[in-house]
Amino acid sequence: MYAVLETGGKQYRVAPGETLEVDRLEAEAGKPVTLDRVLFISDDSRLSIGAPTVPNAAVVADVVEHFRGDKKIAFKMKRRKGYHRTVGHRQEMTRIRISEIKVK
Numbered sequence: 001m002y003a004v005l006e007t008g009g010k011q012y013r014v015a016p017g018e019t020l021e022v023d024r025l026e027a028e029a030g031k032p033v034t035l036d037r038v039l040f041i042s043d044d045s046r047l048s049i050g051a052p053t054v055p056n057a058a059v060v061a062d063v064v065e066h067f068r069g070d071k072k073i074a075f076k077m078k079r080r081k082g083y084h085r086t087v088g089h090r091q092e093m094t095r096i097r098i099s100e101i102k103v104k
Contacts, residue, residue, distance in 0.1 A: 003101045004040040005059050011039065014059060014098045024092035027063045033096065035059045041103055048103065056104035061096040069093045 002015040008023030027033040038057040041048040048054045069091040077084040 001041070001043050001101055003038050003042070003057070003059055005035050006037040006039055007035055014101075016098050016100055018098050019064065019095060020061075020098065021069075021093050021095050023094070024066060025063065025094045025096070027094075029063050029065050032060055032062050032099070035061060038101075041101065043103075054103070058102045059098060060100050060102060061098050064095040064097055066092070066094050 002013060004011055004013050006012075007025070010023070012020055012022065014020060025033055036053070036058045038054045038059060039050050039052065041054055041057055048057065050057075072089045072091075074087045074089070075084070076087065
């Protein structure tokens with residue numbers, strides 16, 4: 001069984017037992033979180049496609065930790081003008097472990 005869910009404006013294919021890195025969620029580390037924007041569920045015998053979401057479906061995950069992602073460097077330059085800037089960014093991330101996919 002697997003599902004496609006949406007969080008942070010991105011879509012992820014998940015199955016129970018998988019570990020996933022998503023944009024930061026407002027939940028404490030060690031606590032469960034319920035993600036209810038489920039777009040698609042595939043069971044062994046049937047498919048459920050949402051329009052836009054599957055009704056009465058949710059993915060339950062445990063928050064493992066919060067961390068900051070790798071540093072991304074953006075270098076801006078205008079030739080022959082003497083202008084150059086280096087800008088860095090580190091995204092706040094959350095690592096979650098999928099515990100179950102609920103369908104009613």
